[in-house]
Amino acid sequence: MAAPVNPPRGMRDFLPADKARREHALGIIRGVYRAHGFDEIETPVVEDYARLHAGLGGDNEKLSFSILKRGIRPEALAAAAKAGDAEALADLGLRFDLTVPLTRFYASHRAELPPVFRSIQIAPVWRAERPQKGRYRQFVQADIDIIGEAGPLAEMELITATSQALAALGLQGCVIRVNDRRILFGLLERCGFAADTHDRALITVDKLDKIGAAGVVDELREIDAAASERLGEVLAAVEPALAGEGIPLTRSAIAAALPGAAEQPGAAAGIENLAALGEALAGALPEGVELRFDPTLVRGMGYYTGTIFEVAHPGSGSSVGGGGRYDGMVGRFLGQDVPAVGFSIGFERVVDLIALPEASGPEAVALIADADAELADLLALKRELVARGHRVRIEKRQKNMKALLARVAAEGFAAIANVRAGVRDADALELRPLAGGAAPGRLP
Template sequence: MASPVTPPRGMRDFLPRDKARREHALGIIRSVYSDFGFDEIETPVVEDFARLHSGLGGDNEKLAFNVLKRGLTPEDAVAAAESGSLDSLADLGLRFDLTVPLARFYATHRAELPPVFRAVQIAPVWRAERPQKGRYRQFMQCDIDIIGEAGPLAEIELISATSAVLSALGLTGCRVRINDRRLLTGMLDAFGFVADEHPGVLITVDKLDKIGTAGVLAELRDRNATPDAVNRLEEFFARPAPDDQPFGEAQIRSRLPLGVDDAVIADLAMIGSAGQSGSPVTFDPFLVRGMGYYTGPIFEIEHPELRYSLGGGGRYDGMIGRFLGQDVPATGFSIGFERIVDLLELAENTRTDSTVLVYDRDVEPSRLIALKAELVAAGRRVRLEKRAKNLKALLDRVTGEGFGAFAFVTSATASASDLDIKPLG
């Protein structure tokens, strides 16, 4: 028996109908982001190894696919393995997200870009994940970023544009959860966690949705986090839920311990209030976002029927400075295209001017090509199909492939004006 011929694990083929559906969704996304003033860019699929492994990508750096240097010999590989210096084997790597390439892009082209640059990137990325349902080794990311705007206007634009995309795709019931990494730091300080503990504590707190408050407290104690700080966090978890209040500074403050930064609260309230015209915005004091490069507001898209987010992002003011030598304010929002496209009930991408010419066997190829060219010049999409014994099966198939009309071609058909074009379906 022949071995199955399949794509590499965690990667997929897309049949024409699936590809058309994805492109239809991508067309909507591109159109809405363009309407909101974002310009699309493109970056290489590979970046320098050192840049991808500079500490900007968090845990994703461990999942990078690396590209071996040209000219390596087996002896080189053995020597690198024996010395424990496998990094010396690679000089490039496939991008694992679009944020690190964008930071490099901006550092490269800053003189050619406007003072405030609004970028769209829609492209595949690669991660050496363990493949499972909804988790792939190659997948599409759709990112918008604003570079050069230090104030909350940037986050308001990102949330507004992303809410408009969700609406245009027909995805209802979403809300945007927001927080600020500075508030998280303030909370940990207020509870009494020392600065060196913060990264590990945030990793644990980020699991709150999965393991609950008891699981978070148990893990922190297993980590030997400051006992008094863990006890204060436990008391905070146990306090009565705050009264329902409209979104704003008072509501945010009621969900935080005393001693956090009032200026940060005011900025976050401004972002959330301005974003309420789209998907509802809610404050979540324990929203973490795992990437360590976030420096300010962070956000995620939540859907009531799903346990995972449909996208997220935040402010990363320190990243571009790694490449440029000076800090540049930057913030971005990424929608989870692979998750979103599976939820969509998109209209069939059927064009009434998509026509199938069903031809008899005795029709000359030159006649078919001339007819097809005539119809294409008139603005139709045209496919040639040889007439089959089971005509109904043929017509059902092309209808399912998005064609809206058909016509028979015989040896007597001289031009497109002789065709009797009929609707399908």
Template sequence: MATQINPPRGMRDFVPADKRRRERVLAKIRTAYAAHGFDEIETPVVEDSARLHSGMGGDNEKLSFAILRRGIDREALAAAAEGGDPLALSDLGLRFDLTVPLARFVATHRGTLPAVFRSLQIGPVWRAERPQKGRYRQFVQCDIDILGEAGALAEAELLVAGSAALASLGLDTCTIRVNDRRLLNALLDWCGFAEAEQPGALISIDKLDKIGAEGVVAELAETSPAAAERIRAALAGWAETIEAGIPLETARILDALPEGLREQEAAVAAAESLGGIAEAVAAGGGALPLVFDPTLVRGMGYYTGTIFEVAHPESGSSVGGGGRYDGMIGRFLGQDVPACGFSIGFERIVDLVRELEGGGEEAVLALVDKKLPIADTMRVKRALLKPGRRVRIERRPKNVRNLLDRAAGEGFTHVAHIRAEHVEDPAGIALEPLEQ
């Protein structure tokens, strides 16, 4: 018996029908983003190891695939093992997201880019995840970013464009949850967490959907029991309001905050910023509802302001997200460049899209007699080809029905039965509809 051969764990092959479906979804996304003024770029799939492990990627840095330096001998391997630093053997790594490569791209090409650059980047990324449903080691990200715009115009444009892309795919039941890292920092200050404790506290709060409120409080209590009790009270007060949905309006945001926090200057400024973004998105025709979620954290450590995640009722995980990450590009460039981004989780949304089965193209299966010379076969194919149509040549088998059924399942719309007389008179070829 032949051994079954599969792709590496967490990675997948795509048969032609699946590949066409994925490309149709990507085409919709590209079209929506291009309409909003974003320009597509491409970056290498590998980056310098030091750049990938510079602290900008959060926990994803631990999941990166390293590439060994060339010419490593046994002595170097033994030394690295003894020293406990396997990264000493690596000078390159596969990218784990598109944000770090974008930051490097902007630093590299800053002199040729406009002052405000609207970037679109689509491509595969790699993480050494534990494979499970909806989580892979190789997957596609679809990112748009605005760099150089310090004001809320960036957030508004990203949210409008991102919601337009999702709505164009029929995913108009999505909801965008919004928060602000500055509001979270104000919350942690009010609770009593020291500045050095706050990054760890955010990591714990980010686990709320996995370990529940009691689990979060238990983790935080290990650092500061008194501060953890304040978080407990806040989470209890938010439980029902978050479920019902808190409108992204300044007054409603402030009302949702603990009483001692809502008068603080930083909290008021963040709430006003979020309310202004919501007004701008509505004015720009945002296709998806925005709601305030005070527990939204986003795990990446580079976020500095507004953060958002996209939820879909049929998905147990977010299907998109992003936020403002001022400061990242400055690490490469030596000067601050404001930045904000929005990413669609392509692998999660592609299975939710139901109404893009038709590619809109005419696809012709040309059945050719086996005795027809190759040159004549190619002449007929040339005559059938035209813009917006694809043509596949198949030698006529004994069992035509099986071939036609398979072709229909692959998206072919017509069949043409090619005979010798069609070589001189291709206009006489009849295209018969193929039952789907």
């Protein structure tokens, strides 16, 4: 007996019902984003190795799949491998996110794009993850980004569009957690951490939900024991609020959660930014989506420069979306800074939380053909029904009709029509619903 042939580890096949649910969700997301004025683009699945390893992707760079150079000689391959020189082996790699390709795209096409460019990218990306629930080596990201707008309007548009997309998908109970990297750096400075240790310290703070305030303090003692104790006091003070209903995104609530934070110039600018967001978005989000301030939110990508956000849902153990402002990233390609901010829906996690709705519009019909039905007649009937807007499949009658009907119903067909020898007119077909108990009728 042959062994089962499975897809590569960490990658998946999708059966028709799964694919239908995914396409349904993608259609909703695209429709909402386009309604909010975003335009879809497409970029190659590969980028230059040097670009993917330019320090823009944080830890994701370590998870990128590289592509060997063409025509590399065995002796050169062996020497590069022995020396650990990855760049001598590879000149291309599979993209690990959609942000790095977007910044390259913008730098390439800036002259052809509007001053403020609103983009949609929905496409697969690849990471050499250790496969586990919710983490795959190939997965789809659904991103919107605004490049060229420096003010909070960009964040407001992204949060509004994303929240409406989540609501349109039927997700209830979503919480968009918001912070500003400037507040984080100001907090670390106020606690006494040296500037050159901030990035390292934030990596540890990002583990708060896993190891708790005490665990964060223990790890940070290696950097600065006194500063870590002061930070621990702040984290312990905000933990109860974060574990409860959360902290409202208002100036007074932020000040109460982080007393004295506004004394740091950078943090003060971040607080004003978040207060403006909270004020503008108050009452503007759809039902089932809430906005909360989270002073412990870090986001792992080092390229974030200001506002950062993440979406939590009670049905998922991990975030179902996130993003932030990355004003310095485009400048790496252009030689001048361009403001940019993006929001990504974690599509693989979201699609597992939604149900495929019942089909609407023209019905999907399975034509059940008798053995003596003429092939030309069957094709003519199918052609006519497709022209009327139906989805049509021809199935041969079989002994076990119960199994056949169950299968086509599971595959999304709402009705059947028996085709006997000599039937050539679609109007003569009698429609039999597969569910719901509706009376037989004629096809429209």
